[in-house]
Amino acid sequence: MTGDEPLVLGIETSCDETGVGIVRGTTLLADAIASSVDAHARFGGVVPEVASRAHLEAMVPTVHRALETAGVRLSDLDAIAVTSGPGLVGALLVGVAAAKSYALALDVPLYGVNHLAAHVAVDVLEHGPIPEPCIAMLVSGGHSSLLLVDDVTRALQPLGQTIDDAAGEAFDKVARLLGLGFPGGPVVDRLARDGDAAAIAFPRAKPKGTYDVSFSGLKTAVARWVEAHEGEVPVADVCASFQEAVVDVLTSKALEACRDTGVEHLLIGGGVAANSRLRALAQERCDAAGVRLRVPRPGLCTDNGAMVAALGSRLVAAGVPASAMDLPADSSMPVTEVVNR
Amino acid sequence: MALVDSGGQAVAECVVVDARRHGELLAQGIAAVLGDAGVDRRDLGAVVVGLGPGPFTGLRVGIVTAATLGDALCIPAYGICSLDGLGAGERVAMTDARRREIYWARYDTDGTRVSGPHVSKPGDVIEQLRGVPVVGFGAQVHAEALVGLDVRPEPKYPSAPALVERAVALLGSVPEPLVPMYLRRPDAEQPGPPKRVTA
Numbered sequence: 395m396t397g398d399e400p401l402v403l404g405i406e407t408s409c410d411e412t413g414v415g416i417v418r419g420t421t422l423l424a425d426a427i428a429s430s431v432d433a434h435a436r437f438g439g440v441v442p443e444v445a446s447r448a449h450l451e452a453m454v455p456t457v458h459r460a461l462e463t464a465g466v467r468l469s470d471l472d473a474i475a476v477t478s479g480p481g482l483v484g485a486l487l488v489g490v491a492a493a494k495s496y497a498l499a500l501d502v503p504l505y506g507v508n509h510l511a512a513h514v515a516v517d518v519l520e521h522g523p524i525p526e527p528c529i530a531m532l533v534s535g536g537h538s539s540l541l542l543v544d545d546v547t548r549a550l551q552p553l554g555q556t557i558d559d560a561a562g563e564a565f566d567k568v569a570r571l572l573g574l575g576f577p578g579g580p581v582v583d584r585l586a587r588d589g590d591a592a593a594i595a596f597p598r599a600k601p602k603g604t605y606d607v608s609f610s611g612l613k614t615a616v617a618r619w620v621e622a623h624e625g626e627v628p629v630a631d632v633c634a635s636f637q638e639a640v641v642d643v644l645t646s647k648a649l650e651a652c653r654d655t656g657v658e659h660l661l662i663g664g665g666v667a668a669n670s671r672l673r674a675l676a677q678e679r680c681d682a683a684g685v686r687l688r689v690p691r692p693g694l695c696t697d698n699g700a701m702v703a704a705l706g707s708r709l710v711a712a713g714v715p716a717s718a719m720d721l722p723a724d725s726s727m728p729v730t731e732v733v734n735r
Numbered sequence: 736m737a738l739v740d741s742g743g744q745a746v747a748e749c750v751v752v753d754a755r756r757h758g759e760l761l762a763q764g765i766a767a768v769l770g771d772a773g774v775d776r777r778d779l780g781a782v783v784v785g786l787g788p789g790p791f792t793g794l795r796v797g798i799v800t801a802a803t804l805g806d807a808l809c810i811p812a813y814g815i816c817s818l819d820g821l822g823a824g825e826r827v828a829m830t831d832a833r834r835r836e837i838y839w840a841r842y843d844t845d846g847t848r849v850s851g852p853h854v855s856k857p858g859d860v861i862e863q864l865r866g867v868p869v870v871g872f873g874a875q876v877h878a879e880a881l882v883g884l885d886v887r888p889e890p891k892y893p894s895a896p897a898l899v900e901r902a903v904a905l906l907g908s909v910p911e912p913l914v915p916m917y918l919r920r921p922d923a924e925q926p927g928p929p930k931r932v933t934a
């Protein structure tokens with residue numbers, strides 16, 4: 395090992411971002427991203443084959459951009475970490491194959507890690523050691539999960555998840571029916587700032603006795619409202635009222651989990667964690683409940699390689715055994731498994 | 736996968752025919768081949784990879800593995816049309832493209848590819864391929880649709896040593912980018928307007 399702390403390269407290809415991050419210990423040195431989001435826009439959602447093709451093209455150039463930014467060479471690396479699941483299997487396979495090949499050629503350990511655990515671990519780069527235990531709420535276009543994190547290097551305990559659409563998916567679908575394009579999250583967030591969140595009372599599904607959430611009914615309610623509306627649709631009000639319903643449901647369940655478990659820390663990650671209203675309401679409710687809130691900066695919330703490198707670095711430091719060379723890509727990797735072996 | 740020495744002799748080879756497990760098995764196979772041959776990975780002089788056509792997922796695993804191996808070891812990675820590694824001399828090399836189609840290429844007497852790679856329905860090419868030996872498992876899969884062609888039982892699959900043999904002429908040159916021969920566009924439909932939820 396060169397230097398005091400391990401130098402870890404992380405590769406993320408579970409969806410439409412080719413991410414390569416480099417971390418030394420808990421210090422972020424580089425976070426290079428190549429996104430294929432524009433190629434998916436006209437399809438209104440991520441097309442797996444299009445994403446996989448883009449990952450292959452971007453892989454080596456993105457690795458080199460990260461190395462350049464970090465000012466290190468491949469031969470300086472102490473370990474390679476890669477998202478081995480969950481995600482789109484064809485997309486995951488590109489990253490996993492690249493990671494194996496680098497690990498083999500450089501003769502360093504390989505860690506196939508859980509994407510959700512990496513979303514939690516990334517905050518070490520911004521706010522220092524992850525408070526453990528903590529409740530983690532991970533919200534994106536592909537996942538909406540509430541987790542209890544005792545030790546991010548060992549296991550995460552699932553508390554609840556969406557029973558239908560992911561939170562980010564709901565943003566995409568509502569944006570589509572308002573003709574706002576793909577992805578929907580950023581544009582809805584922006585338009586909602588000029589709207590009245592109390593203008594329309596959209597339903598909030600907060601079933602008792604479970605931390606599961608549901609956004610399918612909300613999406614349908616928005617569609618019904620828009621169809622029934624006569625005259626010009628007040629897009630800003632619809633965005634604001636819809637967004638308010640989503641972030642109300644999410645933060646309610648997260649705080650409920652904190653209260654029930656007696657855990658005093660809430661960590662939010664995933665692409666939807668970049669939503670300004672979610673951040674504001676979560677802060678408000680955490681302050682009121684005496685819960686400490688941690689949300690990484692937006693660039694670290696969305697899928698990236700830094701989060702994978704950050705988790706890899708924690709695993710090396712914790713002495714967790716590495717993955718084998720026959721590491722699979724597991725599209726439905728359970729969150730109870732942090733490292734795939 | 737195969738390890739070939741400077742004389743063009745295969746010194747170790749590992750073949751697994753399992754289209755669904757490329758991702759899991761390839762790196763392990765490379766490690767095994769190096770181990771069997773007693774060769775240190777740092778002594779490799781070049782990597783050669785089949786660019787397809789073939790199933791997209793497996794193709795990408797092979798290509799990204801070759802690209803990153805070359806990158807990490809600072810050696811060139813050369814891509815060869817996978818059909819070039821199937822048989823020798825005058826022939827048609829054919830692999831199964833699924834969806835009732837074949838991937839194929841035609842070679843003249845000195846083994847030069849003169850047509851392809853293509854993706855076609857067997858019935859559309861049968862006339863132009865009469866009289867030429869046809870090799871590859873694709874021809875056997877689609878035997879019923881290829882009646883009247885000179886289909887040979889062997890060889891069945893592109894071989895790694897054969898790909899290396901084709902690449903020998905390239906050694907020392909600057910490699911071309913490793914671009915997969917997909918031959919098909921991604922399956923993706925552009926959505927229509929959102930469906931109404933109220934009647």
Ligand SMILES: [Zn+2]
Binds near residue numbers: 664
């Ligand atoms: Zn994610």
